[in-house]
Amino acid sequence: MKLFIFLxxxxxxxxxxFLPINIVLILLISRSLNIDEDANLYMGFFSGIFxxxxxxxxxxxxxxxxxxxxxxxxxxxxxxxxxxxxxxVPLSFILILLLSLAQEFFFQETFTLSSVIIQSLLALPIxxxxxxxxxxxxxxPPLKLxx
Amino acid sequence: MFPAVFKTTKIFFLLTLASIILIFFDxxxxxxxxxxxxxxVTVPVQFGLYKSSQAVGxxxxxxxxxxxxxxxNKALNEQLAQVLSENADLRRxxxxxxxxxxQQKSLDPRTYDLVPARPISISRYLIIDKGSSDGLxxxxxxxxxxxxxxxxxxxxxxxxxxxxxxxPDSKLAAFVSSKDGRxxxxxxxxxxxxxxxxxxLHSEPVKQGDLVYSEGTEGNLPRGLVLGQVSDVMxxxxxxxxxxxVKSVFNISDLDIVFVITN
Numbered sequence: 001m002k003l004f005i006f007l008x009x010x011x012x013x014x015x016x017x018f019l020p021i022n023i024v025l026i027l028l029i030s031r032s033l034n035i036d037e038d039a040n041l042y043m044g045f046f047s048g049i050f051x052x053x054x055x056x057x058x059x060x061x062x063x064x065x066x067x068x069x070x071x072x073x074x075x076x077x078x079x080x081x082x083x084x085x086x087x088x089v090p091l092s093f094i095l096i097l098l099l100s101l102a103q104e105f106f107f108q109e110t111f112t113l114s115s116v117i118i119q120s121l122l123a124l125p126i127x128x129x130x131x132x133x134x135x136x137x138x139x140x141p142p143l144k145l146x147x
Numbered sequence: 148m149f150p151a152v153f154k155t156t157k158i159f160f161l162l163t164l165a166s167i168i169l170i171f172f173d174x175x176x177x178x179x180x181x182x183x184x185x186x187x188v189t190v191p192v193q194f195g196l197y198k199s200s201q202a203v204g205x206x207x208x209x210x211x212x213x214x215x216x217x218x219x220n221k222a223l224n225e226q227l228a229q230v231l232s233e234n235a236d237l238r239r240x241x242x243x244x245x246x247x248x249x250q251q252k253s254l255d256p257r258t259y260d261l262v263p264a265r266p267i268s269i270s271r272y273l274i275i276d277k278g279s280s281d282g283l284x285x286x287x288x289x290x291x292x293x294x295x296x297x298x299x300x301x302x303x304x305x306x307x308x309x310x311x312x313x314x315p316d317s318k319l320a321a322f323v324s325s326k327d328g329r330x331x332x333x334x335x336x337x338x339x340x341x342x343x344x345x346x347x348l349h350s351e352p353v354k355q356g357d358l359v360y361s362e363g364t365e366g367n368l369p370r371g372l373v374l375g376q377v378s379d380v381m382x383x384x385x386x387x388x389x390x391x392x393v394k395s396v397f398n399i400s401d402l403d404i405v406f407v408i409t410n
Binding site for chain 1: 154155158159162163165166167168169170171173174178182185186189192193194196197200201
């Protein structure tokens with residue numbers, strides 16, 4: 001988790017400095033889909049505040065947006081379809097679109113649908129990488145041969 | 148199960164409440180002082196990242212520019228090839244038009260019916276791009292300006308073969324006209340590019356540099372067309388006739404257009 005927090009801090013810095021991609025949100029979505037724990041809420045909250053600070057936005061805006069996103073992911077994880085790896089793409093699309101719409105509404109920041117689609121597709125490799133990292137210590141069950 | 152869900156929901160609502168409070172207070176600039184203190188640390192880091200990204204971006208920009216330059220170069224080369232092709236076409240048309248005008252000056256179109264034709268290949272015979280469907284017939288003379296090029300030997304609907312006067316199968320009645328007088332003879336082709344004017348009487352004057360003209364006794368061939376120029380005279384007293392070597396006045400392969408006298 002320490003590495004993930006470090007990654008989030010770097011992502012906040014990169015996103016606020018030069019990268020026009022919601023990389024923090026994608027990271028949070030990827031982790032929430034992989035691991036269902038309360039820490040995701042805390043990470044969403046604090047990374048939102050940090051991103052708001054770095055982006056000179058309202059401190060609570062991103063925090064609230066990330067919290068809601070994490071909670072939506074947690075609810076969606078109860079659905080059987082969430083087991084599919086590709087679920088991350090439509091989920092990311094919906095959440096990034098909602099965040100972009102909120103940014104346009106509150107801060108008059110225009111966005112393009114193509115950018116949202118690209119970010120949604122980018123979520124898939126990030127999700128796979130996060131999954132690979134988080135499951136590195138999970139021991140596979142021993143194989144039992146039926147005789 | 149139930150306490151765990153309740154706890155999670157409780158955390159979510161608490162953090163949501165905290166976010167709303169943050170939004171509210173930040174809207175009234177309550178956090179300006181702590182924000183400015185923290186930004187003293189974060190802004191230099193962000194600036195460093197931004198400058199680094201610019202430096203990296205410039206490196207990639209070079210690659211992109213190189214790619215763009217390659218594409219532009221390719222497009223320009225294609226355009227240049229197209230322009231060169233158009234230019235060649237225009238030059239060919241100009242040469243044809245010029246040739247047509249020169250031809251009209253040399254042979255009066257009111258006297259001769261001329262059909263312009265384009266040479267399409269040359270070996271023993273000259274192949275032109277007009278044939279029987281254009282009204283051409285075997286035996287019709289082919290000229291350029293007032294110079295005889297050859298005679299149609301074979302014909303097909305869309306092309307014709309023209310036999311040169313230098314071909315060994317060609318024989319024409321010719322005369323040499325100069326200020327000293329006139330000499331008549333038979334111009335026959337030789338193996339090579341030269342022709343031989345034979346059966347010239349010793350008494351008739353022929354000298355090097357004289358022009359050889361057609362007599363006009365063969366079918367449609369008009370009188371007075373230039374057949375060539377005398378390059379050498381072979382005057383042997385012990386022979387009945389003297390001979391003269393005749394060379395063409397121009398290189399056939401340089402021609403862009405020729406004219407067939409149809410009538």
